Amino acid sequence: MDSIETSAAKFSSDYFFHYLLHHCDEVRNLFVSHLSDHPILNTELTVADFYQRKEDAKKRILDVAVVDDQGYYYDLEMQNGDINRSEMIRFFNYASLLLDSQINKGKDYNVKTVKTLIIYTGKPIRDLEHFEHRFELIDSDYLIKLKDGPIEIEILQIERMEELGMEVVNNDQFYRIVHMFSKNEDFIDHHDDELYTLVLDHYNKYLNSDEYIANLQIERDRRAYHTGMIQSRKEGVEEGKILGKQEGIEEGKIIGKQEGIEEGMLKAKRDYILMLFRKEFPYEDTRFLENLSIEQYDAIMKLLSENGSLEQIHEVLKK
Numbered sequence: 001m002d003s004i005e006t007s008a009a010k011f012s013s014d015y016f017f018h019y020l021l022h023h024c025d026e027v028r029n030l031f032v033s034h035l036s037d038h039p040i041l042n043t044e045l046t047v048a049d050f051y052q053r054k055e056d057a058k059k060r061i062l063d064v065a066v067v068d069d070q071g072y073y074y075d076l077e078m079q080n081g082d083i084n085r086s087e088m089i090r091f092f093n094y095a096s097l098l099l100d101s102q103i104n105k106g107k108d109y110n111v112k113t114v115k116t117l118i119i120y121t122g123k124p125i126r127d128l129e130h131f132e133h134r135f136e137l138i139d140s141d142y143l144i145k146l147k148d149g150p151i152e153i154e155i156l157q158i159e160r161m162e163e164l165g166m167e168v169v170n171n172d173q174f175y176r177i178v179h180m181f182s183k184n185e186d187f188i189d190h191h192d193d194e195l196y197t198l199v200l201d202h203y204n205k206y207l208n209s210d211e212y213i214a215n216l217q218i219e220r221d222r223r224a225y226h227t228g229m230i231q232s233r234k235e236g237v238e239e240g241k242i243l244g245k246q247e248g249i250e251e252g253k254i255i256g257k258q259e260g261i262e263e264g265m266l267k268a269k270r271d272y273i274l275m276l277f278r279k280e281f282p283y284e285d286t287r288f289l290e291n292l293s294i295e296q297y298d299a300i301m302k303l304l305s306e307n308g309s310l311e312q313i314h315e316v317l318k319k
Helices: 004-009 014-023 025-035 085-106 158-163 166-171 173-183 194-206 210-247 250-280 294-305 310-316
Strands: 043-045 063-068 073-079 114-120 132-135 151-157
Touching: 004 014, 004 210, 014 025, 014 063, 014 073, 014 194, 014 210, 025 043, 025 063, 025 073, 025 114, 025 173, 025 194, 073 085, 085 114, 085 151, 151 158, 158 173, 166 173, 173 194, 210 250, 250 294, 294 310
Parallel strands: 073 114, 114 151
Antiparallel strands: 043 063, 063 073, 132 151
16 A cells, blocks of 8 residues: 555545646646537536545545536546446446536426546456446447437546557647556656646645645545544454453343444544544644544534534534
C-alpha cells in the first residue's frame, strides 16, 4: 500500500483529479466535450459530492458532477481501486441521482441523458479487453441501442491505453491529457500544448495547497477508520469472551460478549463521526466529539448527512 503522502500526492490520485476539475475549466470542458454529442461552450460544477456523506470511510469517493451550457449533466471520476460489480452499481447509482436531480427540478420525466466518464487506473476488468468501453441500454438479443437512453457510462482503462498507439495519443488533446494519468510524474514534454502545461502547473499548485494538506488528513482518517473498525470488532469480541469466562456462566459470556461488541461499535462510530466532521469543518476543534453516547453520535451523523450547521451539531450536546 502506498504511504499516506504518496496516496494524496500522486498525479493519478482521485484527490488531484478532484482538485484539477474544480480549478481548471479547460480540462473540465475537454472531458465533457469528449462525452458530448454537441459543442461545449462552458461547464459548471453542480451538485458535486452531494451524496458523499452517505459513504463510509472504507473508500472515499471523489467524483465531480458537471452541467454544460445546454443543461446536460455529467459525472467525472478517477477510479484507482479495482472495479467490481459493486463499483459498477455505484456508477449507475450516481448517474441515477443526477437524473433524479433533473426530475425534481422539472417535475416530470422529460430529462436529458446523464453521461459518466471513469478514468480507471486499476488492473483491467475481466472480459473488458479494450481501452475504451461504453455502457448503454441495449436489446441484447437484437443488439438495438435505446435511442436517447437515460444513462451512458464510459470507462477508460489506463493499463490498456497502449492499444491506441502513441501517434493517436500525441495527436489528440483529450487522449494526451488522459495519458498523463498513466505516467504519474514521468511526463513527456509537449511545449506546444498549452493545456498540457497548464495541467502540470495546477499539479504543482495542488502540492502546495490547503486542499493537499486537508487530503493528507482525510487519508489518515480513512486508514485510521478502516484499522479501527477491524480492531474495535476484535477488541469487543475478546473483551466479551474474557468477561464471560470471569463470570463463569453462560449468561456472563453472552452479556460480556454483547457489551464488548457494543463498546467496539461505539468506538467505530465515534471515529467515523470524527472523519465526517473534519471533512465538513476542517478547521474546527473536534475534542467535543469525544465520549458521547450512541444516541448523540447518531443525531450528529444525521445532521452531517443533511448538511447541518455547526450550531445544530453543538445543540445535540445539550440534549
